Structures are given as C-alpha cells and as structure tokens.
Amino acid sequence: MPELAQNRPAAGLRADPRVLARERRRERALAFGVYAFLIIVSLPLVAGYGWLVLNSFSTELVHGVWPEGFTLRHWRFLWEPPSDYYPDLWRTTWNTLWLAIGMTVTMVAVATPTAYALSRMKFRGRSLFLALTLILHAFPGITLLIATYYVLRTLGLLNSIPGVFLVKAALMLPLGVWVMKGFYDAISWDVEMSALVDGASRIQTWYKVMLPQVMPGVASISIFSFIYGWSEYIYVITFIQDKNAWTLSSYINSIVGDYRFLDYGLLSATALFYIAPVLLFFFFTQKYLMRVTIGGTKGGS
Amino acid sequence: MARIRLEGLTKAFGPVVAVNDVNLSIEDGELLALLGPSGCGKSTILLMLAGIYRPTRGDIYFDDQRVNDVPPKGRGVGLVFQSYALYPHMTVFDNIAFPLRLRRAKREEIERRVREVARTAQIEELLARKPSQLSGGQQQRVALCRALVKEPELLLLDEPLSNLDARLRIETRTEIKRLQRELGITTILVTHDQIEALTMADRIAVMRSGVIEQLSKPQELYERPANLFVASFIGDPPMNLVRMEFRNDGGMPRLETAGLTIQLPPSARPQLERAEGREVVLGVRPEDLRFRTEPAPGLPVAQVFMLEPLGRDTLVDMRAGQQSIRALVPGSSEAKIGDTVYLQLEVEKLHVFDGVTGVRLDLGAGEQPALRVEAKGGA
Ligand SMILES: Nc1ncnc2c1ncn2[C@@H]1O[C@H](COP(=O)(O)OP(=O)(O)OP(=O)(O)O)[C@@H](O)[C@H]1O
Numbered sequence: 001m002p003e004l005a006q007n008r009p010a011a012g013l014r015a016d017p018r019v020l021a022r023e024r025r026r027e028r029a030l031a032f033g034v035y036a037f038l039i040i041v042s043l044p045l046v047a048g049y050g051w052l053v054l055n056s057f058s059t060e061l062v063h064g065v066w067p068e069g070f071t072l073r074h075w076r077f078l079w080e081p082p083s084d085y086y087p088d089l090w091r092t093t094w095n096t097l098w099l100a101i102g103m104t105v106t107m108v109a110v111a112t113p114t115a116y117a118l119s120r121m122k123f124r125g126r127s128l129f130l131a132l133t134l135i136l137h138a139f140p141g142i143t144l145l146i147a148t149y150y151v152l153r154t155l156g157l158l159n160s161i162p163g164v165f166l167v168k169a170a171l172m173l174p175l176g177v178w179v180m181k182g183f184y185d186a187i188s189w190d191v192e193m194s195a196l197v198d199g200a201s202r203i204q205t206w207y208k209v210m211l212p213q214v215m216p217g218v219a220s221i222s223i224f225s226f227i228y229g230w231s232e233y234i235y236v237i238t239f240i241q242d243k244n245a246w247t248l249s250s251y252i253n254s255i256v257g258d259y260r261f262l263d264y265g266l267l268s269a270t271a272l273f274y275i276a277p278v279l280l281f282f283f284f285t286q287k288y289l290m291r292v293t294i295g296g297t298k299g300g301s
Numbered sequence: 302m303a304r305i306r307l308e309g310l311t312k313a314f315g316p317v318v319a320v321n322d323v324n325l326s327i328e329d330g331e332l333l334a335l336l337g338p339s340g341c342g343k344s345t346i347l348l349m350l351a352g353i354y355r356p357t358r359g360d361i362y363f364d365d366q367r368v369n370d371v372p373p374k375g376r377g378v379g380l381v382f383q384s385y386a387l388y389p390h391m392t393v394f395d396n397i398a399f400p401l402r403l404r405r406a407k408r409e410e411i412e413r414r415v416r417e418v419a420r421t422a423q424i425e426e427l428l429a430r431k432p433s434q435l436s437g438g439q440q441q442r443v444a445l446c447r448a449l450v451k452e453p454e455l456l457l458l459d460e461p462l463s464n465l466d467a468r469l470r471i472e473t474r475t476e477i478k479r480l481q482r483e484l485g486i487t488t489i490l491v492t493h494d495q496i497e498a499l500t501m502a503d504r505i506a507v508m509r510s511g512v513i514e515q516l517s518k519p520q521e522l523y524e525r526p527a528n529l530f531v532a533s534f535i536g537d538p539p540m541n542l543v544r545m546e547f548r549n550d551g552g553m554p555r556l557e558t559a560g561l562t563i564q565l566p567p568s569a570r571p572q573l574e575r576a577e578g579r580e581v582v583l584g585v586r587p588e589d590l591r592f593r594t595e596p597a598p599g600l601p602v603a604q605v606f607m608l609e610p611l612g613r614d615t616l617v618d619m620r621a622g623q624q625s626i627r628a629l630v631p632g633s634s635e636a637k638i639g640d641t642v643y644l645q646l647e648v649e650k651l652h653v654f655d656g657v658t659g660v661r662l663d664l665g666a667g668e669q670p671a672l673r674v675e676a677k678g679g680a
C-alpha cells in the first residue's frame with residue numbers, strides 16, 4: 001500500500017508530507033527543464049535584438065560584439081535624412097501607419113460580415129466558396145506578384161498605399177474570414193432567434209447581439225492585420241517606387257541596398273525605429289490574442 | 302391577449318416532416334401544454350408561432366388574423382427558450398430592457414417596466430449582473446422577465462423548467478402558473494414532463510412524430526387516453542398493457558390470454574363486437590389495480606414476484622400466466638414475495654384498445670362520451 005501511494009498519490013493520500021514534498025520537487029525540476037529549454041532556443045533572438053540596440057548607440061563594435069563609445073550619431077536620421085536620396089522620415093512613417101490601418105480596416109470591414117453570412121445563411125455555393133477561400137489562402141502570394149502588378153497598374157493604384165493594402169488584405173482575407181466564422185459558429189442559434197422574437201430586425205440582431213459577442217475575433221484579426229500591414233515588405237518594394245509613397249520597409253531596404261558602404265549603425269537605429277511600435281502594440285494587445293483560438297474565445301461556449 | 306388557431310400546420314425540413322397537419326385552437330388566456338417525447342416537433346411549432354420558421358403548409362391565426370407572413374417583431378410573442386438564450390454581453394437589466402429599447406420606449410418607461418417585472422420575479426437585486434454570474438434558476442427568471450416585459454399577446458415557454466433541480470422546478474411551476482393566471486396571457490408550454498403538463502395546463506396536446514395524438518383536459522387524458530400511445534405515455538409508473546383476445550362465445554364477454562381471463566359485464570358486448578376474435582390490448586393503471594390474498598372464485602390469479610417500496614406506496618410486481626403486471630398499493634404491501642394473489646379489477650378502470658390501430662374501444666360501462674380521435678389508417 002505505501003508503495004502504491006508513492007507511485008501514484010491518490011487524492012486521499014496526498015496529505016502525506018513526504019509524498020507531497022517529492023511531488024513538489026518533481027514539479028520544480030520539470031519547470032526548470034522547460035524554462036532552460038525555452039531560454040536556450042530564444043537566446044539567438046534576444047541576442048539579435050541586443051546587437052541592434054548596442055550597434056545603434058555605440059561608435060564602434062569591437063570584433064562586431066563589444067561596444068565602444070556612446071553616440072547618438074546613428075539616430076540623426078530622426079531629424080535629418082541620411083542623404084538627399086531619402087524622403088522625409090515622418091512622411092514615410094505616416095505612410096507605414098496608413099498601410100497598417102488601411103489593412104486593418106479592410107480586413108475587419110470585409111471579414112466580419114462575410115463570416116456572418118457564411119456561418120448563418122444558407123445559399124447556393126456556400127461550401128464551394130468556403131473551400132475556394134482555403135485554396136486561395138494556400139496560394140503563395142509571391143506567385144501572384146506580376147499579375148497583381150499589372151492589375152494595379154491598370155487600376156492606377158501603383159505607387160499608392162491603398163494599392164498595397166488592398167492586395168495584402170485580399171490575400172489575408174481567407175484566414176480572417178475563417179477565424180471570424182469560428183467565432184460566429186460558437187454563438188447559439190437560440191440567442192439570435194431570441195433577438196428576432198424580441199423585435200429586432202436581422203440587421204439589428206447582427207450588430208446589437210452578434211457583433212458584441214465576436215469582438216474578441218475582431219480584436220484578433222485587427223491585431224494580426226495591423227502587424228502584417230506595418231511590416232509588409234515584398235508588395236511595398238514591388239508596387240511602390242515613388243519616394244513620397246515609401247514605407248519604412250522601403251526606407252530600410254534602401255539603406256541595406258545603398259551603393260556606399262553599409263552603415264550598420266544607421267541600419268540598426270532605423271530597424272529599431274521600425275520594430276518599436278510593433279513591439280509596443282503587441283505588448284498592449286497580446287492579452288486579447290491570448291484569449292483567442294481559431295475556434296473562438298478560450299473557455300467560451 | 303389573443304386566441305390562437307392553427308390549421309393544417311405542417312413543417313418539413315427537407316425529407317423530415319417535423320410537424321404534420323396540426324389543427325389546434327387555443328382560447329384567450331388559456332394555458333395549453335404541448336407534451337411529447339424528444340424530437341416530436343414541439344419546438345418547431347413554437348418557432349412557427351413566433352415567426353422564426355415559415356410553415357411549409359397550413360395557416361396560423363392570431364385572433365382570426367392570418368399571421369403567416371408577419372415577421373417575428375410584428376407578432377407580439379414572448380418566447381422563453383429551453384437554453385434561456387440570454388444575451389451574454391448585456392447585464393440582466395439590459396437583457397430585460399432589450400425588447401423595449403427596440404421599440405424606442407422612453408427611458409423612464411423602460412426603467413419602470415423592467416423594475417416592475419423584475420420585482421414580480423424577485424430578481425431585482427440581480428439587475429446589474431451579467432448572465433454568466435447567475436444560477437440556472439435565476440437565468441430562467443431573467444428569460445421569463447424578458448418575455449413578459451413586452452406584455453405579449455402570446456407567451457411561449459419551451460421546456461422552461463428542464464434545467465432546474467426538482468425542488469426549484471416545483472416552486473417555479475406554481476409561480477409561472479400564478480403569473481400566467483394573474484396576467485391572463487394565452488400561453489403555450491412545451492414539455493416532455495407529464496407532471497409539469499398535468500399540473501400546469503388547462504388542456505394538454507399530446508404529440509408524437511409531428512402529430513397531435515390527443516387534445517384534452519389533464520384529467521381526461523389520464524382517465525380516458527384516446528389511444529395506446531397516450532395510454533403508455535401518461536402515467537407513472539406506466540399503465541399495464543396486456544395483449545388479449547376478445548371472446549364472446551357462451552354469452553360471456555371476456556378477455557383471454559394464456560393464464561389470464563378477465564370477465565367483462567354484458568354491457569361491454571356491443572362496443573367490442575367488432576373486435577370479436579381479434580386481438581385487443583387491455584390497459585390497467587398500477588394505481589387502479591387491487592388484489593386480495595384470500596382466495597375468491599372467478600378472480601384472475603397472480604404470483605407476487607417482487608416488491609419495490611417507494612416510501613408512500615409500494616410497487617408490487619406480479620406474474621399472471623406469462624404476463625408481468627404491476628400494482629401500486631398505498632403503504633406497505635401485506636403480500637409477500639411468492640404469495641398467490643387474486644386480482645380485483647373494476648370495469649370502469651379498465652382501458653381497452655384495438656390491437657391493430659391502437660384506438661380506444663369503449664367498454665360501455667356507464668355513459669361515456671364518444672371517442673374523440675378517429676382511427677388513423679395503419680398507425
Ligand atoms: N432546423 C432544422 N433542420 C432540420 N431538421 C430539424 C430542424 N429543427 C428540427 N428538426 C427536426 O424536426 C424534428 C422535430 O424537432 P423539434 O426540435 O421540434 O423537437 P422537440 O419536440 O422540440 O424535441 P425536444 O423535446 O428534444 O426539444 C426532429 O426530428 C428534428 O431533428
């Protein structure tokens with residue numbers, strides 16, 4: 001009997017302090033192992049960010065690692081362009097923000113009603129449509145680059161931020177729609193019918209009863225879209241040449257691709273400037289994301 | 302308040318006919334129960350009355366006005382869902398106020414009416430909470446308040462008590478009944494619990510597979526079930542049902558099966574004539590079955606097989622020939638397991654059904670009204 005208790009403590013035997021202590025030790029060892037593993041695998045990432053910070057504030061990195069001399073020289077781009085070649089930084093930042101917000105608004109505005117229709121309404125071609133959106137999502141966006149270039153040129157949307165976020169949103173919409181559909185599916189029909197019986201129209205039911213319940217979904221696709229929009233690179237450098245429409249990724253791209261020697265200090269400073277808002281944004285919104293799985297809100301119905 | 306009439310109401314979901322040709326009229330202020338097993342179409346009828354489902358065929362009238370094409374918001378119906386269907390993102394107050402706000406009622410009026418109905422249901426102190434912070438019984442009250450606050454013409458309750466524990470169910474039963482009486486609202490109560498239906502309803506419609514099998518007052522449903530289905534559905538413990546043959550030779554009308562013969566009064570003859578030589582089903586409620594332990598000539602004989610004390614009563618399980626028969630006797634039974642007992646049957650308490658169609662056959666004991674339900678072909 002005692003052996004049994006040691007091997008697998010049953011609820012009634014938990015009170016034994018020796019068993020408890022052993023349990024606790026084992027748990028602590030396990031936690032230690034997990035943390036050690038996580039620290040080791042995330043070390044390269046942390047080192048990368050650390051290198052960026054050091055590089056941007058020091059005059060020189062000895063052997064590429066040891067910082068020497070503190071300077072703000074690399075951050076001068078904040079008030080004066082590194083050379084005549086570069087557009088105004090704040091205009092570029094504004095363009096980046098415009099891209100991120102435009103992307104977010106488009107995604108939410110299209111995915112929210114579309115997912116409602118797919119979740120709640122019966123219409124011909126519904127399942128075909130669902131299957132097609134998945135296929136579209138599986139399509140690597142890069143293969144469409146040339147085709148979309150021509151489409152945008154025809155529409156006169158080249159060299160414009162809306163051109164980029166429309167393409168980007170179109171490619172991300174399948175994911176957004178599926179996420180939102182999961183949230184709608186989790187709401188019971190009874191609640192919707194109840195609103196109708198209470199005297200709401202179909203539209204009122206949607207925005208007074210359904211929409212508030214899928215807000216976690218709206219939050220999650222907004223966060224994703226914003227971050228994707230902010231950090232978009234390939235479509236920006238393909239579709240936008242006009243310096244007035246540059247975003248920060250074009251800016252950094254041209255620092256990296258500068259014909260002169262590569263200025264690591266400047267590159268690090270601009271890179272930090274570029275990722276800081278995303279990190280901050282993520283820091284403040286991650287609690288919404290943590291509540292979300294594809295199926296709906298965690299712990300929800 | 303309204304008088305409700307359903308005419309030939311039918312609803313099919315693809316190949317599934319959920320409600321089949323239902324005719325029903327409900328008087329102003331009446332409480333009608335729809336009683337039947339799971340999946341028989343009760344909720345479907347409610348949702349058609351509320352305007353959520355469109356009937357495949359047939360008409361719905363509120364006070365002689367055909368409402369088939371009237372959307373839910375125009376019907377003045379209050380509906381309490383089995384799941385309560387409260388709006389999880391709103392407080393209790395906002396839940397109850399929701400129908401009023403949609404009607405653009407004035408602020409003060411909303412405030413007044415919500416508090417009033419909340420007071421009646423004794424949930425005033427819960428108004429600031431969210432539904433997730435309420436117990437099942439409290440949620441049920443909120444759902445009821447939300448249905449009542451708009452002063453509906455017709456109140457529909459879809460198994461409102463099924464999520465409550467036994468005690469709360471009895472309390473709420475009385476409370477709903479009282480409220481319904483006071484307000485005089487025409488009400489349809491859906492339930493699969495016969496006690497609920499028998500205690501609350503003015504009339505009961507027993508349903509099976511989308512069809513109304515019997516529509517009558519609770520007492521009559523119990524005393525004169527119109528067919529085998531109703532007989533076996535109503536009553537707990539269920540009615541004893543024994544397949545027997547009707548014999549009339551030798552001027553002695555009687556029912557026979559292996560090891561059991563039951564004499565019938567001569568008055569039973571004309572009613573059963575057409576069943577002559579055919580199979581019938583005899584039904585006796587356990588509580589109507591009496592027996593004695595002293596031998597008596599001419600009474601059917603049975604052996605006590607098992608005793609199940611239920612507290613107030615005892616359920617006596619007996620074997621008569623090959624038939625298993627149960628009797629419910631008050632107190633504890635004087636008979637012991639293995640005893641031979643003699644069954645005493647009162648003709649007025651016997652139910653006889655056609656062996657093929659299941660329709661009730663009258664024994665002609667005393668005067669009784671004619672059958673209400675006609676035989677259904679092949680049922
Ligand atoms: N929306 C629907 N689509 C397809 N079939 C349905 C639909 N709603 C109900 N049915 C079918 O119609 C029949 C009646 O369903 P209904 O919900 O009215 O039963 P019920 O009597 O309320 O049962 P319960 O007591 O279990 O609630 C069932 O066979 C059910 O499967």
Ligand SMILES: [Mg+2]
Pocket residue numbers: 343344345383459
């Ligand atoms: Mg139901």
